[in-house]
Amino acid sequence: LQVPVVRIPFSAESNTLVIFQPVVWAALSRCLPSIPWSSYPDFVRFSHRNWHFLEKSRPTERFGPVWVLVSPAGISLHVADPDAIVEIYSRWRAFVRPVQKYVGMGWNSAPNPGDAARLGYQTPSKITSLEGDLRALTFNVLSATAFQEPRDLKSGSPHAAEHELAATASYRDTLLVVLESSILLMLIPYRHLTGALVPKSLARVGRAAASFKSILMKVVTEETAVLDRDSSTSGGLLTPLVRSLKPLLAAANEDVASRAKRGGLSADEILGNTFAINFAGHDTILIALSFALTLLVANPDIQEWLHEESVAVAEDGDDGWHYSAFAKLNRCHAVILETLRLFAPITGLPKIASERARELQVGDRVIPVPPGIGVFPVLLGIQTDARYWGTDPYQWRPSRWILNPGTTTGDERLLVPRKGTFFPWSDGPQNCVGKKLSMVEGVAVLARLFHRHRLRVERGVGETDAQARERTRDCADDVNYNLLLRMNHPERLRLVCEKRE
Numbered sequence: 001l002q003v004p005v006v007r008i009p010f011s012a013e014s015n016t017l018v019i020f021q022p023v024v025w026a027a028l029s030r031c032l033p034s035i036p037w038s039s040y041p042d043f044v045r046f047s048h049r050n051w052h053f054l055e056k057s058r059p060t061e062r063f064g065p066v067w068v069l070v071s072p073a074g075i076s077l078h079v080a081d082p083d084a085i086v087e088i089y090s091r092w093r094a095f096v097r098p099v100q101k102y103v104g105m106g107w108n109s110a111p112n113p114g115d116a117a118r119l120g121y122q123t124p125s126k127i128t129s130l131e132g133d134l135r136a137l138t139f140n141v142l143s144a145t146a147f148q149e150p151r152d153l154k155s156g157s158p159h160a161a162e163h164e165l166a167a168t169a170s171y172r173d174t175l176l177v178v179l180e181s182s183i184l185l186m187l188i189p190y191r192h193l194t195g196a197l198v199p200k201s202l203a204r205v206g207r208a209a210a211s212f213k214s215i216l217m218k219v220v221t222e223e224t225a226v227l228d229r230d231s232s233t234s235g236g237l238l239t240p241l242v243r244s245l246k247p248l249l250a251a252a253n254e255d256v257a258s259r260a261k262r263g264g265l266s267a268d269e270i271l272g273n274t275f276a277i278n279f280a281g282h283d284t285i286l287i288a289l290s291f292a293l294t295l296l297v298a299n300p301d302i303q304e305w306l307h308e309e310s311v312a313v314a315e316d317g318d319d320g321w322h323y324s325a326f327a328k329l330n331r332c333h334a335v336i337l338e339t340l341r342l343f344a345p346i347t348g349l350p351k352i353a354s355e356r357a358r359e360l361q362v363g364d365r366v367i368p369v370p371p372g373i374g375v376f377p378v379l380l381g382i383q384t385d386a387r388y389w390g391t392d393p394y395q396w397r398p399s400r401w402i403l404n405p406g407t408t409t410g411d412e413r414l415l416v417p418r419k420g421t422f423f424p425w426s427d428g429p430q431n432c433v434g435k436k437l438s439m440v441e442g443v444a445v446l447a448r449l450f451h452r453h454r455l456r457v458e459r460g461v462g463e464t465d466a467q468a469r470e471r472t473r474d475c476a477d478d479v480n481y482n483l484l485l486r487m488n489h490p491e492r493l494r495l496v497c498e499k500r501e
């Protein structure tokens with residue numbers, strides 16, 4: 001290929017490495033605490049599961065915009081050139097996903113900013129677990145917007161109020177168990193989680209999945225009836241899935257092969273999709289918000305900056321938040337975007353070259369691409385490249401996203417980065433279907449939270465405010481990649497949410 005080559009003795013995906021690596025690295029950093037990351041040899045550094053975060057744009061500086069990583073798992077072309085990355089994402093039939101993923105879905109609904117933030121901190125309080133609170137918040141948003149409650153569980157139904165409340169609570173409990181156990185349910189079909197010999201905790205998951213399926217079938221029947229009357233109904237995230245199921249219901253006796261050919265979905269496949277949506281859409285936004293709030297705690301001046309904007313945008317108090325506010329909250333956008341630039345929850349977006357790939361243009365070179373090799377747009381590498389992000393690309397500085405920074409927030413505009421230099425939701429036709437939802441949710445939470453509140457970290461014994469903030473910043477930087485980029489010890493921070501006077 002005539003490009004720089006880095007060889008590593010293990011594949012980063014190897015199960016042994018996944019299990020032993022954290023232990024080995026913890027032991028290494030205890031025994032050799034003063035050895036800087038950059039002095040380890042390449043074969044050690046690039047074997048680390050989290051090398052994307054630890055290396056940032058350094059591999060591009062050392063090897064150029066295209067280089068190869070060779071491991072026992074295969075050869076992977078790493079690309080850090082914006083135009084080449086745009087080409088990889090747009091030629092999605094040539095550069096395909098390495099695993100058979102979930103079916104693509106339409107997406108056209110987004111929550112009202114108020115809906116999301118109403119679920120946030122109501123009163124000044126100590127936050128025992130930021131992640132726990134954010135999990136509750138993101139679950140509520142997802143269940144309220146994506147998995148809408150069945151019609152007869154909503155208020156206004158002819159059922160008695162008490163029965164209605166109980167039914168709604170059980171629907172939400174069921175959904176919570178199903179969503180929380182989505183990985184388990186992807187591995188073990190729920191049918192195998194019943195029976196006398198199954199441990200209680202697993203049987204609970206099996207029961208919840210079975211009950212969720214029957215609720216789902218009810219929704220499907222109702223949605224199908226509504227779609228029959230009015231096909232323009234937008235509904236929640238399930239509606240596109242139901243649309244896909246509709247022809248299937250019409251041809252109930254059709255065999256599996258011809259159904260697959262036509263592209264319809266079975267109820268089990270829809271159930272599978274709901275797990276995929278949770279996996280793709282729940283933890284990602286939770287992680288993004290968790291990093292954003294932690295970084296805001298470390299930077300109280302940026303909390304003030306957000307507060308200024310939120311006061312300017314809020315028209316008439318707490319109840320005056322409408323979807324139209326979303327476009328005006330540039331600083332809130334900036335905080336989410338800047339967080340995703342440095343702490344993208346998904347740092348690895350690998351593709352495999354198909355027969356159609358053959359070659360890739362990188363700058364003025366044409367690189368031959370043999371079928372079967374991995375092709376890896378280096379997300380964090382390019383999102384921290386000084387050529388596109390200025391002289392302080394490793395620094396979390398939301399104001400870099402604001403054009404015309406002024407005294408009045410109304411004059412500010414949001415930066416649109418050059419194509420191929422910012423893609424935390426991936427790019428091209430196969431990008432994330434939840435991009436808009438996650439932006440609306442993130443912006444809504446920030447605007448509502450900092451409108452009336454401040455967040456701070458509790459000081460440790462003998463610690464100054466500045467030291468406590470530095471500890472907070474270090475906590476955000478202490479991360480690892482376990483399916484997604486996560487903080488290692490978020491529980492070490494005790495946060496306090498205070499109401500402004």
Ligand code: HEM
Binds near residue numbers: 340424425
């Ligand atoms: C900050 C938040 C989020 C980030 C950074 C993110 C990022 C991503 C990325 C990188 C992909 C992979 C695309 C590919 O394979 O090329 C993806 C796919 C996906 N995301 Fe998100 N996502 C976020 C939030 C959400 C939300 C809120 C939802 C839904 C409620 C969602 C649903 C999905 C789904 C269903 C897919 C698979 C799309 C397909 O297969 O066509 N994501 N996301």
